[in-house]
Amino acid sequence: MSNSELRSSIHPSDLVRTATIGLRTRPLRAALSALGIMIGIGAMVAVLGLSESSKSELLDQLERLGTNLLIVQAGTGIGRGAAELPDEAMEMVSRIGPVVSTSYVSDVSANVYRSDLIPAAQSGAISVKATEPELLEAVGGSMATGVFLDDATSTYPAVVLGAVAADRLGIDSLEGSPVVWLGGEWFSVVGVMQTLDLHADLDRSALVGSVAAEAFLDHEDQPTVIYVRAEPEDVLSVADVIPATANPQFPDQVEVARPTDALEAAEAADDTLTALFLGLGAVALLVGGVGIANVMVISVLERRNEIGLRRALGATRRHISFQFLAESSILAGTGGTAGVLLGVGVTAAWAAYRGWDTLVPMVAVFGGVAAALVIGTVAGLYPALRASRLSPTEALRA
């Protein structure tokens, strides 16, 4: 036989077999060291999954609410307390090209009580507003019970309550045709609205028709807040021209807000938290990686005899280093896979609890396993080199 034929080789299936000896003979130690990686990857996948699922919920919410709603009101800043929108503001705004529809509410100086026996001071902080039937659609609201004001009921002493207002008045159904004492008149409650996503002020209001307000409450109907729906692609430019259109004389006394901005701001805050948790997950992962490196170093020390035996049987240094490197990668890869399952499980459970769709980004799933494998390989590098550099005679003597 010539020298060139002297070559150690190992059957591919035996590569995996030898790489898992340590894991099979010391399963508890393997499980504990994989646990660190599992927790790190699990945390990261769960954070990404929860963030994605909540984001999808937010997008649904935005889609439902529409991002094309603008709220116009008189500025209430310092020195502008008495500012009002001009009478013609609503008409002027509705003439802006891309404006699709407008609606409004007008503050009525009246209080509402469950009965005429309640002391005047116990108003429950419920405000009374005059409005028109289009308001419900404009704010994307829906009814918990009953109906909203229509052309007929707008002219009668009828009232629709916001969710909070109804709660404070103790009215949760229309059974028995409840009435409330509003501005010194009895008003029939015809409907109660669901909680509105972005209009807490309306939740705390009692809404009456503008015609009825003028007739029964001596109200001068002047818009306090105008709700504007514009073509979605022109929302920002419409917002820019509204102040000068609504109040050409004092455009700076007009405030324009886009309520969905608040949701997006909340989402941005969520992103910051997500980054923070991802960072914590990364730290857990790093600690897990150090744990694996530590276990592998100990394993190499304990298994010097085995290394010596393998060298005697014909293993090359490369075979030895590969065995320990693969063991470390398999250890971390198993932890990573378990971590991904854990993360997906946590996401699914939380999403189910919150009624969201479960969404785990594929990049988190595959990235999680890949990250674990990389960490396992890096963690195993030094122990593997150390094992392969061990002299066979020293290893056998140990």
Place this chain on the structure above:
Amino acid sequence: MTQPVLELKNVSKTYPTTPPVHAVQNVDMIVESGELLAVVGPSGSGKSTMLHIMGTLDRPTSGEVTVAGHEVSTMSDAKLSGLRSAHIGFVFQAFHLLTGYSALDNVADGLLYTGMSLDDRRARAYEALVTVGLGNRLDHVATQLSGGEGQRVAIARAIVGDHSLVLADEPTGNLDTQTSEDIVELLHHLNGAGTTIVVVTHDLEIAESLPRIVRLRDGRIESDRTKEPA
């Protein structure tokens, strides 16, 4: 004449400690195919170093080592590994069996680095275990075997590859007298079937029972005697 299985020419090994230790000095030795010999000597005589050099686990400081026709001094570490997997079997005093493995798989590991598939290796391992008298212990894991059985498994692992040379390092060192005799008998039996075996031991009684005795003292060969066949 066939080429020797093992040839040491003027081999020395010096450990660079202070003062330097001359573990083996100017050793010349030839082992022909089919021989059964003992390398015997007291503790510190250089037996272990000799075994490591003969087994290519260590390199001499000077001199030539030729195993199965391959001169090893210029070989790379990977080539030496290949040489061991193809030509040299080892039996150790401490057996060095993998504890989680069955006897069959421990023996099959003797061929692990030949690239043979597990099924083929197991088939060969079965034959080797039958040869050493353990055909009924295939599935026992290392911890379920007695000392003698453990050493027989280790011997089966050393012969499973039909190696040119089997090196046994104190193969009876951990065994009682009766079991030791059984192991020596097994070595005789294997040698009778053609296996070349070098037993490194401090036990004179065992050495005397083998056809050739090489005595070491202070790293040098003191005597090299072959008994006349009875």
